[in-house]
Amino acid sequence: MAVDSGRRGHLEISSRAVERIAEVAARREAAVVRQTATFGRGLPHATAKVAGQHVRLDVDVVVRWGRPLPETAAAVRSLVAEHVSELTGLVVDAVAVDIVAFASDPHAPALTGTETRE
Incomplete structure (x- = not known):
């Protein structure tokens, strides 16, 4: 039995x-390093x-x-768009x-810049 399209719900x-x-999609790029955070959210964010x-x-x-960097950013952009x-x-x-930081060892803390974000 078909449901009337007017009676269907919607997904938000x-x-x-x-x-x-x-x-999660950004982490699929091999060059991206996951960083945990003590407070707030880690990276990728x-x-x-x-x-x-x-x-x-x-x-x-x-x-x-x-x-x-350009190739890594392009790969992340593509993976995120595709998965979402x-x-x-x-x-x-x-x-x-x-790209907010660099890491020489994936398990070491990132070398961050002095930039502040609003």
């Missing part, structure tokens, strides 16, 4: 769910802005020292990747 995906998918069926993402990552789109059905309008 929270921005936090989209952010979590993006963070994603922020999503969902508007209807569209999403824009900002992703902060730590990259292994010596890896080519595939798992949520949302249209990914943009993925901004910000």
Whole structure:
């Protein structure tokens, strides 16, 4: 028996769910290092802005020292867009990747800059 399309519900995906998918996708890039945090969230860290069926993402990552930055950012951008789109059905309008630190040893603390973010 077919259900009348007017009686169907709708699915709303929270921005936090989209952010979590993006963070996991970013870690799939071999050059990205996962960093845990004592307070707050570790890295990679994603922020999503969902508007209807569209999403824009900002992703902060730590990259292994010596890896080519443009190629790494492009790979992260592609992985995040692909996974978010595939798992949520949302249209990914943009993925901004910000390399916020470098790590020479994936288990060592990152070498961070002096930049402060608002």
